[in-house]
Amino acid sequence: QVQLVESGGGLVQAGDSLRLSCAASGRTFSSNAMGWFRQAPGKEREFVGGIRHSGTTNYADSVKGRFTISRDNARNTLYLQMNSLKPEDTAVYYCAARSSGFVYIDPARYDFWGQGTQVTVSS
Secondary structure (H helix, E strand, O other): OOEEEEEOOEEEEOOOOEEEEEEEEOOOOOOOOEEEEEEOOOOOOEEEEEEOOOOOEEEOOOOOOOEEEEEEOOOOEEEEEEOOOOHHHOEEEEEEEOOOOOOOOOHHHOOEEOOOEEEEEEO
């Protein structure tokens, strides 16, 4: 049974940093694309960033330069380092994995999802 479990969310002030982790179990995702999404109340789930098996990353314009995605294939873990957080970054953050190697911004392209972790940024 495949599981993705996010951790590291919390309540922080604007300008602070957080690092989210996503631990995968049940299968290895070292050859697969993985991504981070977020969903704020009343809004659709949106792409934050993704990483290919090669380590190539891409990001939404709203987080570019502030957020960094990395992966540790030996630990089967995905990370999201978030710096210079803003109140508009407040959302539930989800990690997701695809069954193939390309990153897509469409959440429907992802096959496995975590349960989400809340990030709240106060002004």
